[in-house]
Amino acid sequence: MDKPSWIRVWEAKIPPKLKVFVWQILNRDLPTTETLIEKKVEVLPRCPVCWDGPETMEHLFLYCLVARALRDYSGLEYLGEGLPRHTFHLFLKRLLALLHQLSVVMAVVAILWTIWRSRNRVVFEGKQFVIPALMRQFNQQYEEWVGLLADQAPRVQIPMMQSTTQVGNSHLVCMWNGATKGGSHSAGGMVLFDPARTLLLARGVKFSQMDDPVVVELLVLREAIIWCMEQGLSEVRFEDDAKVITDKINQADTRDSRLGAVLEEIGHYFRTRPGFSMRFVGRENNRVAHLVARKALSLYPTMSRFFDFQTWLVSRV
Template identity: 65%
Template sequence: MDRASWIRLWNADIPPKLKVFVWQIFNRALPTSEALIAKKVPVHPRCPVCWESAETMEHLFLDCPVARALWGFSGMEHLGEGLPRQTFPLFLKRLLGLIQSPGLFMAIVCLLWRIWRSRNWVVFEGKQFGFPALMRQFHQQYEEWVSLSPAVGARQARSPRVSVGGDSRVVCMWDGATKLGSHSAGGMVLMTPARGIMLVKGYQLQGIDDPMVVELLVLREAIVWCLELGVVDVRLEGDAKVLIDKINRADARSNRVGAVLEEIMYYVNAHPGLDIRFVGRRNNRVAHLVARKALSLYPAMSRYFDFRAWLSSRM
């Protein structure tokens, strides 16, 4: 671990045990199965959480289904796009080096800590866990750490927010794409009020081919993505008129998507700056392009693809 990375870690507004935890990652000192086997400790080589692969740090924090789900649902998976993923310590070092927000720095470390804790529950206590509970624990722990860190809380309070109302609001375009009987994908584009591209995200949904469900899941993902980025005043534009009308009428009566509709309505009520609007397909073209591109990448993992560079080349 180089001196600059160590100084940045030591000065970070995170609990001391988290600093030790990140130091262990940087120095490959976590007792994963791979590390224990290298020290001649007789342990099973498979990941104890998913049993899909050998338990390396790269698998545990990036490729394990639990890790992928946490990165995705936290809205932070886009942060590592384009970074080398061959070794997780190098990936994390470069990722944290790009982060300027103390709150986002803490959120990334908190997410990694949740992954490690869930792994230890299985190994040492034989506990099984549900993913919704894991997400709740991640958010609760992050809020607790922020409350104990006045520096992070103060900086978050002073962080710039987009002004509410009119054309001065940031725009997030979203759209879904479906290959019936197979799989689906979503595309989201965060744009300045002048329609300049800021961030682009494409992702895949496996085992879902109902167009209505796909559109709603993409909208939920877009909302979570914006909130995690700190963009709380945003106009979310999509071309799913039926669903948008249901949301604006607060109508969650649907056997297929009622629960997701209620979750989106909760976000809208909790964050008055969220404005969900219908636009025609022609005006939602950029999000549609990203969704179709993510769909075409199946079965490759779309998170490795630079959607922003690709979209910029098409504009």
């Protein structure tokens, strides 16, 4: 087995039995009906979950209706684009070698484990699956594992400026932007640059039942501020093309009944952090954050937090 592939799994904060499970897949030793038939065990060759084809690992983890539903729900359907899929253990081996974020590795394993566990319940317990319930199981499993990762792993470190009093180009720059669709849901994008405009981080967020563009822009700004604070940043200039919001923040204007509470919260962040500032920029100068916002919107209603916005953005700009 390729060392980089296995290292990804070994470093992930998942139970040992899950590491054995992935090891079985990578070594073509998972007891699917195809494997059992090869070992002269008499079993029905059809997929016990959907009955739409033989139960190979390729079918079970890539093409079965459960696999497709979970990939779409998780927002990870983009993973593995361009990799050959005719042999799943090789596909997974190459995919794992390409992944750099342990949280994404854990999400992939959570999908595979949810599929396999639902399959076994059908085979051994005669229990029928319900897609929404499987999605909840996947989400619960992933949240538990990523919580362990957050507890044990150090926070992402970003190079900081030596002085906390300098302004202008000495600041890190966080560009942010909102996007809405169909009056029912919305999303936002935020991108962090160093003073030389080198991309450091990118993130997308989403909101349900939110269709007011100004409110969405303000909520994205709040998320961007909290995101920067979570990274331990003390000098950030926030840039966006929403002049009405930039003016309200810079003028400490909280009179708008729609925005008052959020404006007050954001104003508090700026008042207590002298290194935080706001600047209006035109749409063309905010193009990168706009790209991230539109991508986050396209992932709705999947969990865009699993999407590697930074890697995707590097391929686009």
